[in-house]
Amino acid sequence: MTDWWNGLTVLEQVFYYCAIPATIILVIQTIASILGIGSDGGDVDVDFDGDIDTSFDSNTIDFGDTSAESTSVDAVESASSLRFFSIRGIVAFFSLFGWVGVVLSEAGLNVFIVFFIATVCGLIGMLLIAIMFYLISKMQRSGNINIRNAIDQKGQVYLTIPANMTGKGKINVTIQERYSEINAMTKNEHPITTGTMVRVVDVIDINTLLVEKQDL
Numbered sequence: 334m335t336d337w338w339n340g341l342t343v344l345e346q347v348f349y350y351c352a353i354p355a356t357i358i359l360v361i362q363t364i365a366s367i368l369g370i371g372s373d374g375g376d377v378d379v380d381f382d383g384d385i386d387t388s389f390d391s392n393t394i395d396f397g398d399t400s401a402e403s404t405s406v407d408a409v410e411s412a413s414s415l416r417f418f419s420i421r422g423i424v425a426f427f428s429l430f431g432w433v434g435v436v437l438s439e440a441g442l443n444v445f446i447v448f449f450i451a452t453v454c455g456l457i458g459m460l461l462i463a464i465m466f467y468l469i470s471k472m473q474r475s476g477n478i479n480i481r482n483a484i485d486q487k488g489q490v491y492l493t494i495p496a497n498m499t500g501k502g503k504i505n506v507t508i509q510e511r512y513s514e515i516n517a518m519t520k521n522e523h524p525i526t527t528g529t530m531v532r533v534v535d536v537i538d539i540n541t542l543l544v545e546k547q548d549l
Contacts, residue, residue: 350431352432355424355431425455429454429455490526490530494519496524504533506533517533517543
């Protein structure tokens, strides 16, 4: 092994120094991702007091005249989810850069050509990794809860909801067969107290519902 290493040129050793550690790290990262360990997908996480951890697609809700703004927000979120300069991307860069450099340097090509092609291949690897994990995060988001499905659902007040949209309370409501605790406001002239049954009439924002007292 030592004789083989000593027989390499300095250029080949440099590429091996890049390729071998990066490849080992990339394999470990891939296995961890498959097992769900240390996943860092690009979702926008919304936490309803620990009961729901959901991604929100702003295209699914139209807040009156703000639908265009919501679409713009969604476009920005989608773009930001495509992480080109990520840890995985950098590792992929050095892995491809190293192995392509090893192959080309062993073929006896000019040093500058070897570095140029290896760098281009490394950048392509970064892009492919970014696209792959972006698509994975999109698939994960597609199965999450859409808060708008709470409209017309009946729930129960958990924390008193102040009157006339002056503050937020909380309700327990079932959305897509999941029992959830969510912020709520009301236009009622009187506060809606704990234990009162309510009906969801609209969505105020991504984690707040508009409710009214449910007539028994």
